[in-house]
Amino acid sequence: MKLKQFCLAAAFTTFLMYFLLMASLAYFFSGERFWEVLLSERMLFSIRLSIMAATIAMGLAMLLAVPTAYALSRYDFFGKTLLDTLLELPMIVSPAAIGAMLLIFFNTPLGEWIQTNFQQFVFTVYGIVLAQFVTVAGVAARLVKSALDEIPPRYEAVARTLGASTFAAFRTTTLPLCRRGIFAAAILTWAKAIGEFGATITIAGTMAMRTETMPVAIYMRLAISDIKGAVVCIGILLFIGISVLYAARLIAKRGIYAGN
Amino acid sequence: MLEIKGLCLKAGSFQVNQISFSVPTGSCHALVGATGSGKTLVLETVAGLRKAQAGSINWLNRDITVLPPEQRELAYVPQDLALFPHMNVRENIEYGLRMRKHHAPDKRSDVEKLTHYLGIGHLLDRSIQNLSGGERQRTALARALVPGNKLLLLDEPFSALHEAMRKELWLLLKTLQQQYGITILIVTHDMEEAFLLADSVTFIARGVVVQSSEKQQVYSCPANVETAKFFGVQNLFPAEVVAHKSDSLALFCPGLGIVLQANNSDWTRLLPKTSVTVGIRAENIIVETDVTMDNARELPALNQAACTVKQLYQKRKGLILLLQPDNGDGKCLLEAEIATDSLGQVSELSVGQKVVISLPAEQFLLFAE
Structure with missing residues (x-):
């Protein structure tokens, strides 16, 4: 078998695997149940909560990711390699472990002080946002760094000799040049946040109409053997996820300088 | 400023x-x-x-x-x-x-x-x-x-x-x-x-x-x-001071197999047996094709050496010759350039041809080690 045939076979096997998983949903799909579940107050709450929490978590993650990625992309500093490695922590550590670490943190004196004097996180919507934020912040920084690495620092250097301050040089050269990359990073971060389950359930629990995000809703419906209801939730989550990933792919394909 | x-x-x-x-x-x-x-x-x-x-x-x-x-x-x-x-x-x-x-x-x-x-x-x-x-x-x-x-x-x-x-x-x-x-x-x-x-x-x-x-x-x-x-002196070869007078130096160049006479008064502080590097630009070497060493000796110019053309190639401004001195130690390869407008003054050149080169003393660069 030639290399090309081998690689194509591997690619189609991967595709087939995911296709079969998605197609199997059709076996339990019921049109009548779909509309009933979709339009139920509980499902609409889950969708709203998931979108809201993921959007806030993504926004916070991007606020931190852009300067973090900029520091990693442009400067040499003590501990850079360690920080760079830690960004991948959420990828290598189970989300349930991250959730557990958050719970443990809120049981330390500092965590208790924060919960008492600042904001209650455990078993609240704030906990969902925090769990999603902690899970996606590193990924967001990694994605933004990839986008920044593509832009030569020379543009900012020249901008500064032309009278721009450090921030103005970044704002007028690097930022517009990598805006597509940052936008694609934001979409992917949002997609990862909306699908987050392990950390969320550990810190926020499974309270219907309170902390029930879409992934939690799937879990709760499966727990009571409501397969058809779970299929509807999975379908909605799949639709949202695939749509945003496809949008991100289209944006990335247009290239960093396209459309300027 | x-x-x-x-x-x-x-x-x-x-x-x-x-x-x-x-x-x-x-x-x-x-x-x-x-x-x-x-x-x-x-x-x-x-x-x-x-x-x-x-x-x-x-x-x-x-x-x-x-x-x-x-x-x-x-x-x-x-x-x-x-x-x-x-x-x-x-x-x-x-x-x-x-x-x-x-x-x-x-x-x-x-x-x-x-x-x-x-x-x-x-x-x-x-x-x-x-x-x-x-x-x-x-x-x-x-x-x-x-x-x-x-x-x-x-x-x-x-x-x-x-x-x-x-x-x-x-x-x-x-x-x-x-x-x-x-x-x-x-x-x-x-x-x-x-x-x-x-x-x-x-x-x-x-x-x-x-x-x-x-x-x-x-x-x-x-x-x-x-x-x-860096500034285009193509020919740099080792030499040793063999004698010095008030206004000139005699230098033995093993690469050329001859004693060169250099007449820059700045260099007369160099003592005999001092190792130096002699430099000359390719365009300052005079190539003569119609003389042999026998009749060259009768020419007034000093610092002549018999050479064999090892390679030649045309450049935009002239003809470049790579020359091997016949009496040298075999390690020295000189580069000479004949300007395009002077090409008519020399007969046709080819690889293996014997030529006589003159190295004008006033064009020498001397670097003490």
Whole structure:
């Protein structure tokens, strides 16, 4: 078998695997149940909560990711390699472990002080946002760094000799040049946040109409053997996820300088 | 005047040490050296893009050593030009005005004047991606000069262009310099560029200044063998002082197998048995094809050697010969150049042909080890 045939076979096997998983949903799909579940107050709450929490978590993650990625992309500093490695922590550590670490943190004196004097996180919507934020912040920084690495620092250097301050040089050269990359990073971060389950359930629990995000809703419906209801939730989550990933792919394909 | 004194800086494991030179206002100074010699680091430090570890940079009697780039009031054109790809030509050129918040109408008319002068007035609304190499260079120059800065730092700006375009831009830059009274510091490894544009030259090797002087001085009296090689002295061969008089030296060159007579009074301090390197430019070697050593002895010229043509090839300005001295140690290969307009004076040359070369004593360069 030639290399090309081998690689194509591997690619189609991967595709087939995911296709079969998605197609199997059709076996339990019921049109009548779909509309009933979709339009139920509980499902609409889950969708709203998931979108809201993921959007806030993504926004916070991007606020931190852009300067973090900029520091990693442009400067040499003590501990850079360690920080760079830690960004991948959420990828290598189970989300349930991250959730557990958050719970443990809120049981330390500092965590208790924060919960008492600042904001209650455990078993609240704030906990969902925090769990999603902690899970996606590193990924967001990694994605933004990839986008920044593509832009030569020379543009900012020249901008500064032309009278721009450090921030103005970044704002007028690097930022517009990598805006597509940052936008694609934001979409992917949002997609990862909306699908987050392990950390969320550990810190926020499974309270219907309170902390029930879409992934939690799937879990709760499966727990009571409501397969058809779970299929509807999975379908909605799949639709949202695939749509945003496809949008991100289209944006990335247009290239960093396209459309300027 | 731009004055650089004792500049030291570090980039990774590479160190630039004690760089000092000055550039009078309105003149052009070339920083030359091989790739990796540190010349770009020096330029970037003057631009404020790198921090100096020691030393000072003064421009118009103002110490700019620790100022951020945006406060140095100088224009910088990097090797890759770094034109902003998301802006059109006009937006690139006016970038400096926007950042310095110059919105006065006279500044806008400066843009029109300069772009017209540079021949890019009709390209202002064009995208950067649709410019030719020469147009990009002109846009980069306009962008650097529009804010009105009088010190222009150029980092090998024309290296990517073909020869005709390069020459056109050299002349344009020269005229711009005179018209706008600009002081230029240019980094280049192109000798022709350095000599055409610059009034003075600093040669840097391994992060230190080897020679800094008027360009003619560097050309005619390179400080050492390395400088001589860089400035186009193709023939450098070892020799030993065998005798010295008040006004001349006798040098034995094993490579040529002859004793050369050099008559520069500056060298007469060299004692016998001193090892030296003799240099002579290819164009200064006289090649005679119609003489043999027997009748050459009767010629008045000294310093002659019989050679065999090992290789010859045509260059734009003349014919290049690689010659092996017949009586040498076999390790020496001389390069001689016969100008195109002198080719008629020698009979047709071919590989393996015997010729006699004359090495005029006044053209010798001598480097004591």
